[in-house]
Amino acid sequence: MRPVSLSIPIDRESPIPIFEQIAAELRARIMSGAIAAGAQLPPTRAFALQLGVSRSTMVTAYDQLVAEGYISGRRGAGFAVENIGDVSLPSASRAREVVEPVARLLLPFRPGEPDMRLFPHRAWGQAVSRICRRVPEAMLGAAPRFGLPALRHAIAQHVADWRGLEVDPAQIIVTSGASDALELCLRVFCRQGDFAAIEDPGYRPLREFIAAQGLTPEYLAVGAQGAELPLQAKIAVLTPSQHFPLGGSMTPQRRHAFLRWAQQNDGWVIEDDYDSEFRFSGRPIPALASLDGQGRTIYVGSFSKIFSNSLRIGYAVVPPELQQRFADVQRRFGMRASLMPQAPLAEFMQTGEFYRHLRRVRRTYDQRRQFLTDALRRDFSDVGTFDDHQAGMQIAFHLKNGLRDTQVAEQAAKAQVEVESLSAYCAEDRGYNGLLMGFCAFDEEEMAQALTRLRAVFDQL
Amino acid sequence: MRPVSLSIPIDRESPIPIFEQIAAELRARIMSGAIAAGAQLPPTRAFALQLGVSRSTMVTAYDQLVAEGYISGRRGAGFAVENIGDVSLPSASRAREVVEPVARLLLPFRPGEPDMRLFPHRAWGQAVSRICRRVPEAMLGAAPRFGLPALRHAIAQHVADWRGLEVDPAQIIVTSGASDALELCLRVFCRQGDFAAIEDPGYRPLREFIAAQGLTPEYLAVGAQGAELPLQAKIAVLTPSQHFPLGGSMTPQRRHAFLRWAQQNDGWVIEDDYDSEFRFSGRPIPALASLDGQGRTIYVGSFSKIFSNSLRIGYAVVPPELQQRFADVQRRFGMRASLMPQAPLAEFMQTGEFYRHLRRVRRTYDQRRQFLTDALRRDFSDVGTFDDHQAGMQIAFHLKNGLRDTQVAEQAAKAQVEVESLSAYCAEDRGYNGLLMGFCAFDEEEMAQALTRLRAVFDQL
Numbered sequence: 010m011r012p013v014s015l016s017i018p019i020d021r022e023s024p025i026p027i028f029e030q031i032a033a034e035l036r037a038r039i040m041s042g043a044i045a046a047g048a049q050l051p052p053t054r055a056f057a058l059q060l061g062v063s064r065s066t067m068v069t070a071y072d073q074l075v076a077e078g079y080i081s082g083r084r085g086a087g088f089a090v091e092n093i094g095d096v097s098l099p100s101a102s103r104a105r106e107v108v109e110p111v112a113r114l115l116l117p118f119r120p121g122e123p124d125m126r127l128f129p130h131r132a133w134g135q136a137v138s139r140i141c142r143r144v145p146e147a148m149l150g151a152a153p154r155f156g157l158p159a160l161r162h163a164i165a166q167h168v169a170d171w172r173g174l175e176v177d178p179a180q181i182i183v184t185s186g187a188s189d190a191l192e193l194c195l196r197v198f199c200r201q202g203d204f205a206a207i208e209d210p211g212y213r214p215l216r217e218f219i220a221a222q223g224l225t226p227e228y229l230a231v232g233a234q235g236a237e238l239p240l241q242a243k244i245a246v247l248t249p250s251q252h253f254p255l256g257g258s259m260t261p262q263r264r265h266a267f268l269r270w271a272q273q274n275d276g277w278v279i280e281d282d283y284d285s286e287f288r289f290s291g292r293p294i295p296a297l298a299s300l301d302g303q304g305r306t307i308y309v310g311s312f313s314k315i316f317s318n319s320l321r322i323g324y325a326v327v328p329p330e331l332q333q334r335f336a337d338v339q340r341r342f343g344m345r346a347s348l349m350p351q352a353p354l355a356e357f358m359q360t361g362e363f364y365r366h367l368r369r370v371r372r373t374y375d376q377r378r379q380f381l382t383d384a385l386r387r388d389f390s391d392v393g394t395f396d397d398h399q400a401g402m403q404i405a406f407h408l409k410n411g412l413r414d415t416q417v418a419e420q421a422a423k424a425q426v427e428v429e430s431l432s433a434y435c436a437e438d439r440g441y442n443g444l445l446m447g448f449c450a451f452d453e454e455e456m457a458q459a460l461t462r463l464r465a466v467f468d469q470l
Numbered sequence: 471m472r473p474v475s476l477s478i479p480i481d482r483e484s485p486i487p488i489f490e491q492i493a494a495e496l497r498a499r500i501m502s503g504a505i506a507a508g509a510q511l512p513p514t515r516a517f518a519l520q521l522g523v524s525r526s527t528m529v530t531a532y533d534q535l536v537a538e539g540y541i542s543g544r545r546g547a548g549f550a551v552e553n554i555g556d557v558s559l560p561s562a563s564r565a566r567e568v569v570e571p572v573a574r575l576l577l578p579f580r581p582g583e584p585d586m587r588l589f590p591h592r593a594w595g596q597a598v599s600r601i602c603r604r605v606p607e608a609m610l611g612a613a614p615r616f617g618l619p620a621l622r623h624a625i626a627q628h629v630a631d632w633r634g635l636e637v638d639p640a641q642i643i644v645t646s647g648a649s650d651a652l653e654l655c656l657r658v659f660c661r662q663g664d665f666a667a668i669e670d671p672g673y674r675p676l677r678e679f680i681a682a683q684g685l686t687p688e689y690l691a692v693g694a695q696g697a698e699l700p701l702q703a704k705i706a707v708l709t710p711s712q713h714f715p716l717g718g719s720m721t722p723q724r725r726h727a728f729l730r731w732a733q734q735n736d737g738w739v740i741e742d743d744y745d746s747e748f749r750f751s752g753r754p755i756p757a758l759a760s761l762d763g764q765g766r767t768i769y770v771g772s773f774s775k776i777f778s779n780s781l782r783i784g785y786a787v788v789p790p791e792l793q794q795r796f797a798d799v800q801r802r803f804g805m806r807a808s809l810m811p812q813a814p815l816a817e818f819m820q821t822g823e824f825y826r827h828l829r830r831v832r833r834t835y836d837q838r839r840q841f842l843t844d845a846l847r848r849d850f851s852d853v854g855t856f857d858d859h860q861a862g863m864q865i866a867f868h869l870k871n872g873l874r875d876t877q878v879a880e881q882a883a884k885a886q887v888e889v890e891s892l893s894a895y896c897a898e899d900r901g902y903n904g905l906l907m908g909f910c911a912f913d914e915e916e917m918a919q920a921l922t923r924l925r926a927v928f929d930q931l
Contacts, residue, residue, distance in 0.1 A: 138602055151576065348780035
């Protein structure tokens with residue numbers, strides 16, 4: 010069958026990204042029947058040329074429609090329109106008034122944000138609807154202590170497959186995001202006035218939790234091997250797989266040094282493994298917890314980066330002998346995680362939809378990382394340097410020539426470019442002076458535009 | 471049309487309550503077509519007699535099926551089977567393996583629990599499915615600061631209609647349950663070492679939050695007028711509509727005294743209005759916040775009691791001039807509430823389904839309260855007394871004749887009866903010695919069985 014011939018209007022001034030304009034137009038025509046089920050779509054290269062967009066934009070648009078279930082196929086072999094007889098069209102206009110969609114306000118290069126435009130909303134909606142019909146009480150019934158058993162099973166499988174952690178589902182505690190898990194750990198292990206060691210620079214809410222609990226922070230400098238060992242604290246919160254926000258992983262030597270430290274000092278390591286699923290080349294680095302034979306490490310994971318931040322689902326993996334202590338604290342303070350996302354998420358993981366999505370965004374984010382790092386090397390080498398760790402969701406771009414990161418960030422914000430200053434992530438003066446640039450939530454077109462504006466900011470400083 | 475003739479096997483030894491056995495059997499026959507659409511069901515009184523169950527059990531079973539949409543009608547006029555051609559039957563047996571429903575482990579008389587068996591699961595599932603189809607990004611997109619606008623609108627409407635509070639939706643902050651809102655308030659107003667005043671007896675997690683934040687609790691004794699005024703603290707957390715756990719409301723004089731105290735001392739009142747929608751007779755008592763013309767009261771509400779505890783959705787209503795302070799704290803500590811329940815909940819409220827459910831459970835809970843208070847007056851007056859406040863979700867039953875509440879609670883637990891001891895809700899020795907008995911999550915049959923066992927406990931002490 011010859012591919013259908015299509016003309017799609019593109020508005021380059023629109024705030025809607027071009028790939029989304031293309032996907033929206035194709036989606037509308039498929040749903041209205043204007044493009045019939047079974048029709049072949051034009052190949053990405055030819056279609057991109059015809060519309061005057063980059064090929065990667067075209068690929069992203071097709072990938073989006075594949076994820077949503079409107080088309081099937083793959084690059085090279087061609088894409089065809091699915092039979093979508095069962096799609097429910099939006100019925101009432103009133104409906105749209107009742108719940109308006111949330112406006113997208115992200116600016117490039119906000120760090121740590123996934124691109125929810127790539128999310129398989131239709132497949133997720135179907136999973137949620139299936140649960141609603143089949144086991145509605147799993148979404149609203151009594152919330153079981155530590156989370157829905159099905160989700161705890163799926164997470165145990167996930168950390169075994171992806172992080173080399175062989176654990177019993179009974180060791181999993183479902184929390185309201187990783188930050189809830191980190192706060193829970195601090196409450197279990199620390200009393201008023203205790204020291205708690207955290208990396209500096211590091212994840213800022215941790216400093217707030219520590220201050221709010223009346224603990225004294227011990228800041229660990231981060232060198233080429235990773236964070237330094239604590240001298241006073243009995244608890245250390247670390248990001249060994251990929252340091253936040255600098256990037257780079259802790260060396261095996263330092264990992265073992267931390268495990269020895271914990272063992273010899275009756276200490277505890279909290280491993281905050283916030284986005285380690287995003288490693289774009291080489292072998293995955295096993296979790297520090299997987300090296301620990303002494304039950305001194307609490308592993309904390311999150312779905313905020315790899316799935317959706319607004320679900321508010323994270324988890325802690327707790328050594329068996331600590332389960333009672335965690336249960337006591339959780340009972341005293343109350344459960345924070347909503348039950349509602351847990352059953353659909355478990356099903357999404359168990360049916361493999363979750364992993365299809367994860368593989369897809371990994372591929373896309375890798376392309377975006379490549380695009381950003383190429384551009385930084387090509388057009389920004391006079392103002393800064395960076396290490397490409399081929400992992401994570403952001404680049405720490407270190408400024409040179411006396412440029413001040415806070416000043417650059419401030420000027421960039423005026424030009425609608427969001428770069429966070431590295432120095433803002435430090436509690437003490439560490440000499441870090443750079444920009445944290447997220448590359449996941451923005452496509453190449455958006456980043457290109459933002460880079461042009463950022464270049465102008467540098468040229469005017 | 472003559473009512474169909476039905477025989478339903480009832481297992482009185484089963485842990486499944488009888489009304490649910492009846493509802494399950496009718497539901498299965500309706501779904502299989504064994505009872506046809508349009509068929510009249512037997513009248514409650516005759517059917518109850520035939521099956522040998524109480525009429526209220528029968529009414530609860532029918533009400534359940536009405537809420538789920540399987541039958542329609544009302545007591546007196548008769549009930550008929552709906553056309554359920556569009557019901558999706560559970561398709562694969564595999565599906566049930568993926569997500570098992572959560573087991574019901576509640577024992578009478580656990581306090582503060584709604585009866586999720588009465589929940590309109592089918593209508594809720596349909597609302598969720600509609601959102602999934604129409605605006606899927608409203609469930610998983612970027613979480614807006616302070617919560618989904620549609621839900622904040624619905625909550626503003628709710629507190630206006632139910633609590634006499636005229637507020638702008640911009641003043642609403644959606645939180646992960648009321649406890650998250652209370653913790654947020656403490657973080658906004660208190661620094662390490664400050665006093666925070668809370669009622670004693672009172673809601674126990676508050677004591678934990680206060681200790682965990684390095685604050686000093688000032689315990690307010692609770693008398694006939696309500697809580698006493700603080701002497702040292704600048705912040706007081708109160709339950710004026712219905713004291714927790716004693717019951718009873720704060721007098722207007724004391725309410726005004728608290729507002730004057732706040733105004734004259736630069737103090738703040740946090741009004742924890744956790745279940746005030748459950749007032750079964752007389753006029754609703756307006757929120758304390760509705761009397762406050764000075765912006766000194768933060769109103770905290772929750773969906774945990776009136777809807778579902780496992781959604782984890784509550785809210786704070788913040789005076790306009792404090793919004794920035796709350797926003798700052800929320801940004802520093804991070805958002806806890808999941809976005810996913812917010813759009814369906816907003817729609818449920820706006821379409822009125824929410825209020826149909828609320829009116830229905832109010833009626834049922836009122837019957838259950840009546841049943842429990844009648845039984846306590848009739849069969850337990852030798853061992854204790856209580857005030858019937860005709861509100862709330864539990865009865866504080868004060869023991870007499872030298873009985874010790876902790877001992878009774880312990881023995882009751884052995885007999886599979888869950889009564890919490892009032893003294894456990896006190897931080898200081900206040901002379902409270904009683905049992906907290908929840909009546910909402912249990913039907914009359916369940917309570918009758920539990921009361922028989924509780925009576926035996928008293929007889930053996």
